[in-house]
Each structure stands twice: as structure tokens, then as C-alpha cells.
Amino acid sequence: MTRLVATLSRAAIALAGVGIVCMLVLVTADVILRATVNIAIPGIDAIVASYLMVSTIFLPLAMLQLLDENIAVDALRNKMPDPVKDLFDIVGHVLAAVFYALLGWLYFKVAVEAVEIREYVAGTWDVPIWPARIFMPLGLALAALAAAVKLYQSIHALFFGEKPAPHHSAGSF
Template sequence: MERFATALSRGMVAIAGFSIVAMLVLVAGDVISRAVLNIAIPGIDTVVAAYLMVATIFLPLAMLEMLEENISVDILRDHVPDVVKDVFDVIGRLLTTILYGLLAWLYVHVALESFEIREFVTGTWDVPIWPARIIMPIGLLVATLAAGTKLLVSLRALIAGSKPPSHHTTGTF
């Protein structure tokens, strides 16, 4: 399960990386087009905001979970026995899994409503944004899977009385 979540997380990061490169190319192209030809590329702002930025933000969430690189405050945790730290880890991972799952569930409904009405942004060029509405729930669902995977690892370690693998391996698997 952990290998699957890791592979899926890496795939999401690859897509987010592509989104960053696409943003760079599109925005640079729009700036150059405005400067040289005095013509803006229609719909670029909507494509960047609705598709690319959302992918850049939400798709890597699972990788953050797998690497355990989300923001944490360890003031209390640093001053309790190891078994209590392990319990804190399980509770934190449980809450994270629930939160990601709840957000995914809520945004799936937003995406379905957008699909039903074929949502788009009107401007110089009508940009359909209903396909982009699925990006956020996908990122949140994969993050839920990653958080759930880490929860199971922590639970197994707590039950077995062993330490879960250290999470101080920044940026590597």
C-alpha cells in the first residue's frame, strides 16, 4: 500500500511540475506577445488560475504526506514520553486523513455541479473550467490515501510497540 501511495504521489508531483512549466511558458508568452505585438493571449489568466495553479497547489499534497513534510508544531510533543508521541502521531494522522477526505468529498460535489452546468468563464475567449474542477478533489483524494497509508504505518508501529520509520529524510523516499 505504501509503495502504491508513493508511486501515485510521485505521479501527482510530475503533473504539478508540468503545470509549473506550462504556467511559465504561457505567462512568458503572454508577456512577450503584449510587449512585442500589443496583443494579449485570450483566456491565459483563466487557464493559469483555474487549471495550472490548482494543479500546482493540490496535486503535491500527497507527496507532502508521504514525506511527512507538512507544517507541524512540536512544542508539547517534544516534552512527552515516546509512547505519547506515538499516540499524538496516530491522532494527528487520523485527523489529517479525515480532513482531507471531508474536503475531497465536498469538492467532488462542487466538481459534479460544475460538470452538470458545463461551467465556463466568459471573456474574449470563453474558457471551459468545468474540467478543471476535478483537479482539486483528485489531489485531495490522493492526499487522503497518502495520509491513510501513513496512519496505518503509525498504527501498526504503535500496536507492535516499535518505532515507525523516521520522517527526517527530507525530499527522499
């Protein structure tokens, strides 16, 4: 299961990376076109905001969870003995899994409604944004799954004393 979640997380990271590159190219092209020939790319703001930024923010969440790279305040945790640290980890992973799952469920309902009404942003060009609505629940569901994997690993470490190998950077995963 860990390998499956890691593979899916890598795929999500790759998709988010494509979104970043597309955002870079589109915004740069829009700025250059506006500055040189006073022409804007129609719908660029909706495409960047609805598709590219959302994918860049939500799709990498699972990898952050797997690598324990979320924002954390460890001042109290670092002063505790190892068994208490393990309990803190378990509680943190439970809370993360529940949070991601609940938020993912809420956004799933939003995505279903957007697909049903074929949501779009009106402008020079009508930009359909309903396909982009799936990025949020997809990223959050994958993050909930990653938190569940980390929860399993933490419980296994607590009862069997087998700690997962530490990582040194996101690139080492």
C-alpha cells in the first residue's frame, strides 16, 4: 500500500509540475503580449486560477504527508521521550487523515455539482472550469490516504519498534 500511495503521489507531483510550467509559460506570454502588442490571452486568469494554481497547491499534499514535510512546531515534541513522540505522531496522523478526508468529501460534493451544471467562467471566452474542480478532492483524498499510511507506519513503529528509514530530502523519497 505504501508503494502504491508513493507512486500515486509521484504522479500527482509530476502533474503539479506540468501545471507550474504551464503557468510560467502562459503568464509570461500574456505579459509579453500585453507589453508589446497590447493583446491579452483570453481566459488566462480563469485558466491559471482554476486549473493551474489549484493543481499546484492540492496535488502535492500527499507527498508532503509521506515525507513529514508539512509545517510543524516541534518545540514541545522534541523535549518528550520517544514513546510520547510516537503517540504525538499517531495523533497527528489521525487528525491529518480526518481533516483531509472531510475536506476532500466537502470539495467532492462541490466538484459533482460543478460537473452537473457544467460550471464555467464567463468572459471574452467562456472557460469551462468544471473539469478543474476534481483537483481539490483528488489531492485531498490522496493526502488522506497518505496520512493513513503514515498512521499505520507510526502504529507499527510503536508496537514493533521498527522505525521507517528517515529521509534526508524530498528528492530522496
